[in-house]
Amino acid sequence: SQTIHQWPATLVQPVGSPLSLECTVEGTSNPNLYWYRQAAGRGLQLLFYSVGIGQISSEVPQNLSASRPQDRQFILSSKKLLLSDSGFYLCAWSRGESQPQHFGDGTRLSIL
Amino acid sequence: GESVGLHLPTLSVQEGDNSIINCAYSNSASDYFIWYKQESGKGPQFIIDIRSNMDKRQGQRVTVLLNKTVKHLSLQIAATQPGDSAVYFCAENFGGSQGNLIFGKGTKLSVKP
Numbered sequence: 001s002q003t004i005h006q007w008p009a010t011l012v013q014p015v016g017s018p019l020s021l022e023c024t025v026e027g028t029s030n031p032n033l034y035w036y037r038q039a040a041g042r043g044l045q046l047l048f049y050s051v052g053i054g055q056i057s058s059e060v061p062q063n064l065s066a067s068r069p070q071d072r073q074f075i076l077s078s079k080k081l082l083l084s085d086s087g088f089y090l091c092a093w094s095r096g097e098s099q100p101q102h103f104g105d106g107t108r109l110s111i112l
Numbered sequence: 113g114e115s116v117g118l119h120l121p122t123l124s125v126q127e128g129d130n131s132i133i134n135c136a137y138s139n140s141a142s143d144y145f146i147w148y149k150q151e152s153g154k155g156p157q158f159i160i161d162i163r164s165n166m167d168k169r170q171g172q173r174v175t176v177l178l179n180k181t182v183k184h185l186s187l188q189i190a191a192t193q194p195g196d197s198a199v200y201f202c203a204e205n206f207g208g209s210q211g212n213l214i215f216g217k218g219t220k221l222s223v224k225p
Contacts, residue, residue, distance in 0.1 A: 006155075032211050043201065043217040044156070090155050094211045098144040098163065101203075101213060103155030 002027035006091050006104035014112055019064075019078040021107050023091030026072065031093040033074040034101060035066055038088040050074060051096075086111045124222045131189040133219045135202035138183060142204040146213065147176060147187045149198045156201060159187070189221075197223045 003026045013019060025031050032051050036044040046059045048066035056066050063082050067075045074091055088108055092101040125131045137145070143164040148156035162169045162176045162185075169176050175188040185202050199220050203213040 034212075041218075044215045046212060049212060092155075096211045098205060099211055100146050100158045100161055101211065102158060103148075105155045106153075108153075 002093070002102065004091060004093055004102060004104040006089075006107055008107060009105065010108045010110075012110045012112060013081050015083055016080050019076070019081050019085070019109070021076040021089055021091075021109075023074040023076075023104060024072055025074075025093045028072070028093070028095070030071060032096055032101075033068060034092040034094070035074065035076050036090040036092065038090060038106075040088075044090065048076070081111050083111050085109065121217070122220045122222070124224060125192050127192060127194060127223050127225050129192055131187075131192045131196070131221060131223075133187045133189075133200050133202075133221065135185040135187075135216055136183060137185060137202075137204045139204060139206050139214075140180075140183065142206040144205040145176070145178060145185050146203045146205075147174075147185075148201045148203065148215075149196075150201065150218070151198045159200075192221075192223050194223045194225055197221055 006023050034049045035047045037047055038044050048058055050056050050068045053068055053071055064078050088106050090103050090106045092103045094101040146161040147159040149159050150156040160171045160174050160176050162178050167178050173190045177186045189196055199218040201215050201218045203215045205213050
């Protein structure tokens with residue numbers, strides 16, 4: 001069966017510090033991968049998606065970037081965090097069009 | 113902006129009753145819809161999906177109804193249990209191999225014992 005792992009579960013970072021959140025998927029190959037941000041009590045905002053190694057599409061302009069160095073690895077990064085980057089970050093995978101996305105348990109990021 | 117929205121932000125039901133959570137979508141080209149359940153501090157969990165060539169699909173204690181005429185989606189939960197308490201999201205996909213989804217804002221379901 002397929003599993004998706006995100007870490008860390010929680011993270012507290014100072015403003016201006018760098019960020020690296022990692023997501024890995026097991027049990028499938030060539031998945032579509034996604035990064036979302038969820039504000040408290042709100043829906044999910046798609047940040048990035050990837051249909052293959054090295055292929056990254058950005059949905060919204062922001063202070064973050066994403067990379068996919070391996071087929072089942074998706075990384076969310078920032079060189080300098082802003083207060084507005086606080087939130088709940090979720091990684092997901094799917095097999096493609098008209099297929100459900102399956103989510104990890106997220107990273108709660110707090111910027112001080 | 114989002115094309116998927118929910119009629120009710122909160123829903124409170126008695127344990128054992130049936131729950132109905134509604135969702136409206138605005139993109140008539142959407143051909144795939146999903147319901148997710150999200151418990152506090154966790155990622156959304158897939159519940160059930162439906163394609164636009166169907167108007168009803170049943171799972172274990174859940175039923176999704178799709179009315180393409182009025183662009184309406186609903187999730188019915190039979191014999192609601194305390195463990196069903198969560199936020200429920202609908203999502204739509206209007207094609208593309210990337211499988212991108214648009215999510216609604218969510219409905220919080222509270223089950224009273």
